[in-house]
Amino acid sequence: MIALGIDPGTAICGYGIVEMVGNKLKPIYYGAVFTDKDMAPELRLKKIYDDLTEIIEHFNPDIMSVEKLFFNKNVTTAIPVGQARGVVLLAGANKGIPILEFTPMQIKQAVVGYGNANKEQVTFMVQRLLNIKEKPKPDDVADALGIAICGLHMAGTLRWQEKL
Numbered sequence: 001m002i003a004l005g006i007d008p009g010t011a012i013c014g015y016g017i018v019e020m021v022g023n024k025l026k027p028i029y030y031g032a033v034f035t036d037k038d039m040a041p042e043l044r045l046k047k048i049y050d051d052l053t054e055i056i057e058h059f060n061p062d063i064m065s066v067e068k069l070f071f072n073k074n075v076t077t078a079i080p081v082g083q084a085r086g087v088v089l090l091a092g093a094n095k096g097i098p099i100l101e102f103t104p105m106q107i108k109q110a111v112v113g114y115g116n117a118n119k120e121q122v123t124f125m126v127q128r129l130l131n132i133k134e135k136p137k138p139d140d141v142a143d144a145l146g147i148a149i150c151g152l153h154m155a156g157t158l159r160w161q162e163k164l
Contacts, residue, residue, distance in 0.1 A: 001155060002028065004061040004097070005148025006052070007140045008069075008088050010080040011035060013048050014140030017059050018130065018148040020156075025149060027130040029059060030141050041080070045087045052091040064092040064099045065151025067107065067143070100151045107143075110150035122146050 007014035016030040033051040035044035056064075066089065069082050092099045105115040112125045123135055123142040129149060136142040 001063070001152060002059065002061045003063050003065055003148040003151040003155065004056065004059065004092075005065045005144040005146065005151060006088050007067050007143040007147060008081060008084040009140060010041075010044050010048075010084045011037060012138055012140045013052070013084055013088070014138070014142075014144035015052065015055060016136075016141060016145035016148045017055070017061060018145060018152060020152040025129050025152070027132060027145065029055075030136060030145055032138060032141050032144075041083070045083055048084055049087045049091050052088060053094070056091060056095045056097065061097060063151050063155050064088075064097045065147045065154075066092075066099060066101050067147050068101045068103050098155075100154055102147065102150050102154070107146050107150045110153050111146040119143075 002017060002019045005016045005018065013033040015032065017028040019026045019028050033048050035047050066085065069078065069085055089099060108117040108122055109115040112121050119139055123139065126142050126145045126149065127135065130145060136145060
């Protein structure tokens with residue numbers, strides 16, 4: 001099974017494609033969609049949509065895992081991130097991919113085994129689980145790989161329960 005994990009963002013939208021064969025995880029492709037802060041908001045969203053659509057068409061993932069919006073004190077960043085999430089969900093829906101959404105705590109629990117893990121712990125475990133020598137950069141990419149791992153674990157459970 002192949003999962004596309006997405007850490008949505010307007011400036012940096014991390015993505016990671018991970019394959020699970022049996023109980024072995026293998027990184028297929030990962031990176032980020034970058035948009036310039038001087039671009040019009042609608043063009044930033046279009047770039048995210050177009051780039052992710054191309055990735056989906058090329059790798060044909062079985063599922064897409066997306067981080068749920070974590071609303072903190074900064075409404076100014078929450079709205080653009082919410083818009084980026086919408087574009088990400090649309091790209092997956094237009095290709096007919098089942099989409100699973102996870103909170104940051106669920107992702108940390110799946111990757112590290114501890115829901116309050118910090119970013120360094122998540123990145124460390126992503127590297128170990130995927131046998132990646134160098135730290136994926138930027139952090140959004142490591143997060144996206146973790147989101148893909150979380151999706152693969154949950155997809156196995158959902159398939160077992162016949163809900164996917």
